[in-house]
Amino acid sequence: MRLLYISLTSSESGEVMIALNFARQLAGEDVRHHFVVPPNLAAKVAENGHPYTVLDPAVGAGARGLFDDVINQVRPDLIIVADYFTHMVFFDYHLEGEHGLDPWFIMDYGIPVLPIDIWEWENTDFSLDITAGLALPMDKRILDMPMHLRPVPTGKPTASGAGYPYLLTKETDRLSxxxxxxxxxxxxxxxxxxxxxxxxxxxxxxxxxxxxxxxxxxxxxxxxxxxxxxxxxxxxxxxxxxxxxxxxxxxxxxxxxxxxxxxxxxxxxxxxxxxxxxxxxxxxxxxxxxxxxxxxxxxxxxxxxxxxxxxxxxxxxxxxxxxxxxxxxxxxxxxxxxxxxxxxxxxxxxxxxxxxxxxxxxxxxxxxxxxxxxxxxxxxxxxxxxxxxxxxxxxxxxxxIAQVPDAAEAVAEAARRFNIS
The missing domain is CATH 3.40.50.2000 (Glycogen Phosphorylase B;)
Known part of the structure; x- marks a missing residue:
């Protein structure tokens, strides 16, 4: 199986680490990985030995062409968005305003899109309270998606709606x-x-x-x-x-x-x-x-x-x-x-x-x-x-949480739900 990870956060590396942990759990499986990340996260992906493509906000309207090339090169069976929120924010703040590129153009390729959902979106009112007196309406596209991955911790260890809990990582930072x-x-x-x-x-x-x-x-x-x-x-x-x-x-x-x-x-x-x-x-x-x-x-x-x-x-x-x-x-x-x-x-x-x-x-x-x-x-x-x-x-x-499915089980479930052979 070929997995394409889109992890577009311009601030810190938490979201791409979620994606990298997911890929790391699939080591030894017949799975190939490719990442699309902004410049600030390229080194993190390189450290883990995965091929990647850099999406610089400066590319502007060329972002669609860049994705066209990645899709043609990688030919992914599944697109994993890590995560749903930062994906929307990246396009809204860096591309959509100037270039009219909707965050969910990636669904136009006809390839199943599986978002990582760290906020339990389907149970929110899709209004993000930034601070007192300022709440932003958020895209409800996730409600139309048949499956969302919820990493545990911090997600709840039980499934609900389209949310599928999976173990964030099998590794720990314990030292001798x-x-x-x-x-x-x-x-x-x-x-x-x-x-x-x-x-x-x-x-x-x-x-x-x-x-x-x-x-x-x-x-x-x-x-x-x-x-x-x-x-x-x-x-x-x-x-x-x-x-x-x-x-x-x-x-x-x-x-x-x-x-x-x-x-x-x-x-x-x-x-x-x-x-x-x-x-x-x-x-x-x-x-x-x-x-x-x-x-x-x-x-x-x-x-x-x-x-x-x-x-x-x-x-x-x-x-x-x-x-x-x-x-x-x-x-x-x-x-x-x-x-x-x-x-x-x-x-x-x-x-x-x-x-x-x-x-x-x-x-x-x-x-x-x-x-x-x-x-x-x-x-x-x-x-x-x-x-x-x-x-x-x-x-x-x-x-x-030891009983929560791991990344391999999550991929198998996604293949079943999206009918990926």
């Missing part, structure tokens, strides 16, 4: 005790230290954005930095890539800011850590930590604060705001709800998270609850009973 000690020594982490990985991606630091999104992008790191400063002194923090100024100002003896890592080096970093802290539930780093049987926490905001009345309501619901959080809110208002910092996605993400056993396997807290976040992270890193409880929850979840 010797290799783990080597990596930690290279980061100057001693035996009694605890290492916390806090990923902040480029897309979370937009140069241009809606004013509220931009304000949250600038202000939330200040609050996170305050929380990290309150953790025990032997806690070590690792960040990768460019970080906000408030993060750079953390105590130098506790903080390592690394350049962008190769896939191998980032895997080693995750395997060597004692925990992760992220600001969006489906974060790739949190998922990988879970699969490596390492603890992780995500923080979100479910309490919008637009005025003094909202501030007092948040104070009551959280059992009292700390002085620092109260000050932060008053200098940051309005503060929207968010699950995908610095954007909202709060309503949009509800179907994915509701009833999802993934939430039982990771820790999560309200970002405005300073005590819960600081005490939760401290316990996650240092308290043996808490670590045992979290480990038991991970074990239960990992045992449950």
């Amino acid at each position: 005790a010797r290799r783990r000690a080597e990596v930690r020594a290279g980061l100057s982490v001693s035996g009694s230290d605890r290492l916390l990985v806090v990923p902040i991606s480029n897309w979370q630091q937009p140069e241009e954005s809606h004013p509220t999104v931009g304000r949250m992008a600038r202000r939330v790191p200040d609050l996170i930095a305050h929380y990290l400063r309150r953790l025990p002194a032997q806690t070590r923090f690792v960040f990768v890539g460019s970080v906000p100024d408030s993060i750079s100002a953390l105590p130098a003896e506790q903080t390592r800011i690394l350049p962008h890592q190769s896939a191998e080096d980032y895997s080693a970093l995750l395997g060597a850590c004692d925990g992760t802290l992220v600001l969006n539930p489906p974060a790739t780093t949190l998922v990988r930590a879970l699969l490596a049987d390492l603890p992780g926490m995500f923080v979100t905001n479910g309490l919008p604060v637009e005025d003094e009345k909202d501030l007092e309501r948040a104070d009551r619901e959280l059992g009292g705001l700390s002085p620092k959080v109260r000050e932060w809110i008053t200098t940051s208002m309005p503060v929207p709800r968010f699950r995908e910092w610095p954007m909202s996605f709060h309503t949009f993400m509800e179907p994915l998270l509701s009833g999802n056993p993934y939430l039982d396997a990771v820790a999560h807290n309200e970002i405005l609850d300073e005590r819960a976040v600081v005490e939760g992270l401290t316990a996650l890193l240092y308290d043996a009973p808490t670590q045992e409880r979290l480990a038991a929850a991970r074990a239960t979840y990992l045992e449950r």
Whole structure:
């Protein structure tokens, strides 16, 4: 079988890694792979040894001709879109406005299209809440597709509608005790230290954005930095890539800011850590930590604060705001709800998270609850009973998803549904 993967995200590599993990599970099968990616993802595909074609937004109206050539060259039996959302965004923002190229022209080739759906789209209202007062209507084309792939984690492990759950990866970032000690020594982490990985991606630091999104992008790191400063002194923090100024100002003896890592080096970093802290539930780093049987926490905001009345309501619901959080809110208002910092996605993400056993396997807290976040992270890193409880929850979840079909089974099911011989 010949598979063509279209993974068009101009910011980070999460979506193409989903596609590469899918292809990796098919090693040894009679399957050939070809990728279409933007320039920023070409190296990731090359590292994995797959042939690829680069789609540069600068090609403009020539994108259709480029795809014509790829289809004629590869002659795919199945087109896998990784993922549905970023595929739409790439064309809408980079091509459609200037060149009138609809994202779903790929269906004109008469080849089955199988989207990867990381958001459980068919259960949303197809309205994407970017931030308070700004919701964008989204394409409903996925409802006409007979099958969508839902990677687990973070997707639910049970099928629904046209959604077909499959195991995201069979690999983990676990290290041997010797290799783990080597990596930690290279980061100057001693035996009694605890290492916390806090990923902040480029897309979370937009140069241009809606004013509220931009304000949250600038202000939330200040609050996170305050929380990290309150953790025990032997806690070590690792960040990768460019970080906000408030993060750079953390105590130098506790903080390592690394350049962008190769896939191998980032895997080693995750395997060597004692925990992760992220600001969006489906974060790739949190998922990988879970699969490596390492603890992780995500923080979100479910309490919008637009005025003094909202501030007092948040104070009551959280059992009292700390002085620092109260000050932060008053200098940051309005503060929207968010699950995908610095954007909202709060309503949009509800179907994915509701009833999802993934939430039982990771820790999560309200970002405005300073005590819960600081005490939760401290316990996650240092308290043996808490670590045992979290480990038991991970074990239960990992045992449950072990029964989820893998990529080979997903391809076989797609062949059946699309009548691919």
